[in-house]
Structure formats: C-alpha cells, structure tokens
Amino acid sequence: MNEGAAGHGCGHNMFGTASLGAAIAIKELMDAGKIKGTIKFLGTPAEEKYFAKVWMVKAGLWDDVDINLSWHPGSTIEADQQTGLSLIDFIVEFSGQAAHASMDPWNGRSASDALELYTTGINYYREHILPTTRIHYHIQDGGQVVNVVPDYAKLWVRVRDPKRTKMLPTYERVKAMAEGAAIMANVDYKISLVSGIYETLVNRTGGMAMQKNLELLGPITYTEEEIAFGKAIQKATGKPEVGMAGGVKPFKETDPNAGGGSTDVGDVSWNVPNINLGVSVAPYDTPWHSWAVVACGGMSIGHKGMLHATKALGITAVDLFENQKLRTEITEEFKQRKGSEVYEPMIDGPPPIGDNK
Ligand SMILES: [Zn+2]
Ligand SMILES: [Zn+2]
Structure with missing residues (x-):
C-alpha cells in the first residue's frame, strides 16, 4: 500500500x-x-x-x-x-467576552468555562441514563491560548440508543444542559442540529x-x-x-x-x-x-x-x-x-x- x-x-x-x-x-x-x-x-x-x-x-x-x-x-x-443504534448529532457553541487572563480577568466571560461546566453536567448525568444509551462529545474549540479568557467554545455532541423513542428524551435533557452551563458562565449559547438517524x-x-x-x-x-x-x-x-x-x-x-x-x-x-x-x-x-x-x-x-x-x-x-x-x-x-x-x-x-x- x-x-x-x-x-x-x-x-x-x-x-x-x-x-x-x-x-x-x-x-x-x-x-x-x-x-x-x-x-x-x-x-x-x-x-x-x-x-x-x-x-x-x-x-x-x-x-x-x-x-x-x-x-x-x-x-x-x-x-x-x-x-x-439510533442517534442524533448537534453542535453546541458558547460565546462570551475575551479579556487578558491575568491583567483584567474580571472583564472576561469565559466560553471554555461554559464548555467545562457543560461536559461536567453530561458526565454526572451518565449515572442516570438508560444502560443502553450512549452520550459522546468531541471538543472542537476550547480556546486557543493560555493568556486570553476564551470568548468562543464549540463541541459536537451525540446521543444514541437502540430505540429512537428512548434516545429522544435523553437528547432533550442533554440539549437543555447547555442553557444551564451558559447561565453559570454568563455567556450566550447556540445549538445547531447536525443530523439524526433511525x-x-x-x-x-x-x-x-x-x-x-x-x-x-x-x-x-x-x-x-x-x-x-x-x-x-x-x-x-x-x-x-x-x-x-x-x-x-x-x-x-x-x-x-x-x-x-x-x-x-x-x-x-x-x-x-x-x-x-x-x-x-x-x-x-x-x-x-x-x-x-x-x-x-x-x-x-x-x-x-x-x-x-x-x-x-x-x-x-x-x-x-x-x-x-x-x-x-x-x-x-x-x-x-x-x-x-x-x-x-x-x-x-x-x-x-x-x-x-
Ligand atoms: Zn461503517
Ligand atoms: Zn464506522
């Protein structure tokens, strides 16, 4: 080859x-x-x-x-x-305010804080989902450099289950958590559906x-x-x-x-x-x-x-x-x-x- x-x-x-x-x-x-x-x-x-x-x-x-x-x-x-397995894919984006990480962090609203809080929420939630359900995420953007409060973060999220009807309620919960994370980090969030299959x-x-x-x-x-x-x-x-x-x-x-x-x-x-x-x-x-x-x-x-x-x-x-x-x-x-x-x-x-x- x-x-x-x-x-x-x-x-x-x-x-x-x-x-x-x-x-x-x-x-x-x-x-x-x-x-x-x-x-x-x-x-x-x-x-x-x-x-x-x-x-x-x-x-x-x-x-x-x-x-x-x-x-x-x-x-x-x-x-x-x-x-x-049926699955659904969606993108979650968090948008905050950039600032110097040390000089004026109080001016910053961190999108990567929201990302971390979001994935923490997902990982706590795993204990309470059906044994057949899977949740995956892939961090696509968690900020670029150490000395800037990141104003943007993005992750790709996937929920699956052998039954679409059982997957959908979990999907709704995982989607709703993005709002919770955004509130905690005082940033905005956006959810975009990618695709879903039976x-x-x-x-x-x-x-x-x-x-x-x-x-x-x-x-x-x-x-x-x-x-x-x-x-x-x-x-x-x-x-x-x-x-x-x-x-x-x-x-x-x-x-x-x-x-x-x-x-x-x-x-x-x-x-x-x-x-x-x-x-x-x-x-x-x-x-x-x-x-x-x-x-x-x-x-x-x-x-x-x-x-x-x-x-x-x-x-x-x-x-x-x-x-x-x-x-x-x-x-x-x-x-x-x-x-x-x-x-x-x-x-x-x-x-x-x-x-x-
Ligand atoms: Zn294949
Ligand atoms: Zn494959």
Missing part, C-alpha cells in the same frame, strides 16, 4: 465498488433478457459524518424502490440482523434469503500470507492471534444485542425493506475505526471481502427479481414490523454539501 493512499477505518472505501459490481451484473442479466425489472444503484456519501442517506430518503430517492440491498465490512460473514428495521425473511446465498458461496479462503498478515495485525493490536474468520456465521433471529454501530441505512429501512450483509474484510475481532481496518482494506484480504460482497448482493438480487413470493413475504414483514410508526426524518435544512471533510 502506498503511503497516503486512500483508505477508511470502517472499510467504507469498499462500499461503492462491491455494490456497483452487483448492480452491473444485474444490468447485464437484464440486457441479456434473463431477468426483468429495474435496478437502481445509489452512491451514498458521508455515511460516517452527516449520514447523507437521510437527505436522500427525504428527497424521495427510494420512493420507487421495492427492496433495498446494503452491505457493511466487518470481521465475519453474516446476514446481518442487528438493529444498530435504528435499522431488520427483515428476517430478507436476511434468510441472504443467508441461503452466503451458504451457497461458502467461506472465503485465505492464503498463508494473508493469515500471517491477519495474525500480525492481531498481535499489533493486542488481540488473540486467531487469524481470519472467513466462514459464514449461523443465521441469528433478530439480534437482542443491537450492536454498537449506527448507520443511515436505518432511515432507508423505515421506508423500504432492507437486507443487510456483513462481510469479512479484516482479521477476526480487529479494533474497528482503526488503522488495522485501513491496512486490510488496501490489500487482498479487503479485496476478497469486497468481491464476496458483490457476489452475495448480486445473487440475492437475482432471487428477488425472480421470486415474486419472496418479494411479497419481505414486504409483508416490513409492513408488520413498521406498524403504525410514521417515519419523520430528524434533519432540517439542506444537506451540508461542501462541509464533508
């Missing part, structure tokens, strides 16, 4: 290629007159930061879609039945259709060099040196453990039935969002996983086009799971195009 080459700690650099491969295979089958229907390939940017699919759903890109297929890199192969509505029927094809494809086999590479990654990250997990995991019923991740596929899954696939592109139990995933995504371990995803998505798409009964059962299950819930995207305003670095 070349230094400075593209890569991603969650394997997202492999998303598009694998999905496009499956879409092209379907298009070729259609051109040859072997299957009938429409295949739509959607490139979906900013999955890790702004969750662009939410805007794409709102814009109606899935309105004419019957069933959606998605995949995500992992360190095992499975027809994924995890719901993931938990994923799983589809067991669709998952079983995918599982059948994963078993048909069989395991990914690795060379001795690849297994050694995997073990070296595990050694370097302090994990047991067990190598690769290229076998297909047994199909799980709807997973009672939602998992720790969140995905904007969640919003898609409340509008159209979704089938999600997980494919191994890294050694077993590799630390995620880390250099270790990037390293494997740029060599044959990642490439094998990517091609495997193409095949699994492609074969399952063929089944969906050819099997009306399967489509109906997937759609019926979707309607049943969704029930009377009305989907409402948790975003306002246009997508932050140009701000996705």
